[in-house]
Amino acid sequence: MTDFQKKVVYEIYPKSFYDTTGNGTGDLKGVIAKLDYLQKLGVDYIWLTPFYLSPQNDNGYDIADYYSIDPSYGTMEDVELLIAEAKKRNIYLMFDMVFNHVSTESIWFKKALAGDSKYMNYFFFKDGKEGNKPPTNWQSKFGGSAWQYVKELDKWYLHLFDVTQADLNWENPDVREEVKNVVRFWMQKGVKGFRFDVINLISKSAFEDDFSSIGDGRQYYTDGPRIHEFLQELAQNSFAKDIDIITVGEMSSTTMENCYKYAGKNTGELTMVFNFHHLKVDFMGNEKWVLVPTDFMKLKHILFDWQINMTKHDAWNALFWCNHDQPRVVSRFGSDDKYHDVSAKMLATLIHLLRGTPYIYQGEEIGMTNPHFKSIEQYRDIESLNHYKILQDKGMTEKQALIILDIHSRDNARTPMQWNNTENAGFTTGTPWISPATNYTKINVENNLADENSIFYYYQKLIQLRKQLDVIAYGDIKPLLFEDNKVFAYERNYKETKLIVICNFYPINYEIELPYDLTGYKCLLNNYQIDIKNKKIALKPYETAVFCNL
Ligand code: TEU
Numbered sequence: 001m002t003d004f005q006k007k008v009v010y011e012i013y014p015k016s017f018y019d020t021t022g023n024g025t026g027d028l029k030g031v032i033a034k035l036d037y038l039q040k041l042g043v044d045y046i047w048l049t050p051f052y053l054s055p056q057n058d059n060g061y062d063i064a065d066y067y068s069i070d071p072s073y074g075t076m077e078d079v080e081l082l083i084a085e086a087k088k089r090n091i092y093l094m095f096d097m098v099f100n101h102v103s104t105e106s107i108w109f110k111k112a113l114a115g116d117s118k119y120m121n122y123f124f125f126k127d128g129k130e131g132n133k134p135p136t137n138w139q140s141k142f143g144g145s146a147w148q149y150v151k152e153l154d155k156w157y158l159h160l161f162d163v164t165q166a167d168l169n170w171e172n173p174d175v176r177e178e179v180k181n182v183v184r185f186w187m188q189k190g191v192k193g194f195r196f197d198v199i200n201l202i203s204k205s206a207f208e209d210d211f212s213s214i215g216d217g218r219q220y221y222t223d224g225p226r227i228h229e230f231l232q233e234l235a236q237n238s239f240a241k242d243i244d245i246i247t248v249g250e251m252s253s254t255t256m257e258n259c260y261k262y263a264g265k266n267t268g269e270l271t272m273v274f275n276f277h278h279l280k281v282d283f284m285g286n287e288k289w290v291l292v293p294t295d296f297m298k299l300k301h302i303l304f305d306w307q308i309n310m311t312k313h314d315a316w317n318a319l320f321w322c323n324h325d326q327p328r329v330v331s332r333f334g335s336d337d338k339y340h341d342v343s344a345k346m347l348a349t350l351i352h353l354l355r356g357t358p359y360i361y362q363g364e365e366i367g368m369t370n371p372h373f374k375s376i377e378q379y380r381d382i383e384s385l386n387h388y389k390i391l392q393d394k395g396m397t398e399k400q401a402l403i404i405l406d407i408h409s410r411d412n413a414r415t416p417m418q419w420n421n422t423e424n425a426g427f428t429t430g431t432p433w434i435s436p437a438t439n440y441t442k443i444n445v446e447n448n449l450a451d452e453n454s455i456f457y458y459y460q461k462l463i464q465l466r467k468q469l470d471v472i473a474y475g476d477i478k479p480l481l482f483e484d485n486k487v488f489a490y491e492r493n494y495k496e497t498k499l500i501v502i503c504n505f506y507p508i509n510y511e512i513e514l515p516y517d518l519t520g521y522k523c524l525l526n527n528y529q530i531d532i533k534n535k536k537i538a539l540k541p542y543e544t545a546v547f548c549n550l
């Protein structure tokens with residue numbers, strides 16, 4: 001098994017990464033063109049979000065054919081060149097496998113619509129009459145009912161996401177064979193990593209006509225009854241056959257107990273998991289389209305709770321703040337303005353030195369922020385556009401709905417990568433499919449590479465440290481819960497090495513008492529002076545202190 005504890009993964013949303021054709025959307029040749037930049041950063045894997053044939057209703061997570069490349073991104077030859085060119089730079093590809101659902105444009109669904117019983121059983125079609133209630137009162141995660149009526153068949157089909165994303169029936173062994181073949185196909189192309197999209201939703205408990213479900217019905221399909229059986233069957237018949245392949249599962253609303261199995265050392269399922277509990281501290285329960293202040297104390301306890309329990313059960317976490325669905329972390333938990341750089345570095349330190357494998361989302365390494373769009377016309381995300389309407393149906397004004405989108409929309413992460421200060425941030429010579437953040441003139445790759453104290457070089461150092469210090473990759477984790485909740489601190493221990501990480505999460509000066517006499521400890525990373533005197537340190541707003549007894 002590859003040494004995944006020492007690795008760092010970089011997520012690319014190709015649509016917004018770099019456009020080499022001038023059509024306004026990013027493409028695979030754009031990723032190839034930027035491989036030297038990624039090699040300079042020092043990442044080991046590139047997680048590429050879906051670029052397969054798709055009508056793009058959900059920007060590629062609505063896959064029409066797992067085996068062909070959407071022309072807007074390029075060709076199979078581009079994919080093969082990308083894999084080969086990345087490998088020359090010791091970078092490996094992690095492809096995104098969306099197996100909970102497939103596009104209604106797929107041949108499988110078209111055959112089902114034509115009444116082909118074999119393919120109807122690839123999906124969840126339930127009897128029902130138009131105008132009657134759908135089979136259950138489950139809700140789509142993108143708003144509205146999770147059922148769509150098909151008049152020609154006089155049946156409803158299940159879609160936990162967009163109406164054009166029909167849920168696959170994993171109870172059907174033919175479906176399980178199909179997905180194994182997809183993974184094996186990409187393994188033969190040299191792909192060395194797989195991210196499984198909402199993989200913990202694939203096992204739906206037997207559901208009859210049921211309107212008893214409270215809430216959106218997630219309890220009937222999240223971490224479902226056969227999930228571990230299905231995952232083990234997939235693993236043993238595909239990626240587990242290549243010990244160099246790493247896998248990560250996106251676990252929507254999962255439980256810690258299930259994650260011990262999903263990512264346990266010897267459970268035969270996945271290498272690691274994404275869980276999102278720490279990214280719901282500005283939600284109301286599971287409801288994200290609300291305005292609530294971030295509960296940092298809750299964030300601290302959730303993160304540490306996961307770290308301690310996953311360590312205890314020898315299970316492995318992916319470490320992340322950002323991805324293509326999440327707002328930019330420097331806007332969400334740091335500072336967009338006065339303390340932009342120092343808060344971005346603090347957040348990076350906090351997550352990268354925990355126990356797990358860090359993921360960097362494109363632009364996070366240069367401190368890209370939310371774009372703060374001013375009008376609904378600037379938004380593109382199907383989930384955001386749906387909720388813009390739903391919020392107003394609930395009585396909100398347009399302005400109030402826009403305020404909530406500004407904070408929670410997935411488009412916050414999907415604005416063009418900011419390469420330089422030329423028009424459209426150097427992302428495209430055409431009209432970008434989505435507007436860039438207006439601060440690209442200041443926050444961009446070119447400026448970061450020209451400044452030795454930039455956020456980019458700070459991430460580069462964090463990645464180098466992970467390679468150099470075994471305590472980061474293999475150490476245990478012990479929270480240092482200073483009595484006050486303004487500090488996020490922990491220590492890592494491995495053999496004789498102790499690493500102490502202290503993050504001031506607030507925009508205020510802060511002095512804290514240290515648990516140890518740090519005489520002789522080396523202060524790592526900081527390019528600002530930390531004032532240590534008799535076991536006390538003074539941290540300026542959002543400052544970070546990292547010590548090691550090397
Ligand atoms: O996301 C799963 C998912 O539920 C998130 O989109 C998020 O939880 C959602 O915004 C509700 O708050 C995965 C992909 O990452 C996402 O881009 C896809 O849209 C989704 O699955 C469907 O494939």
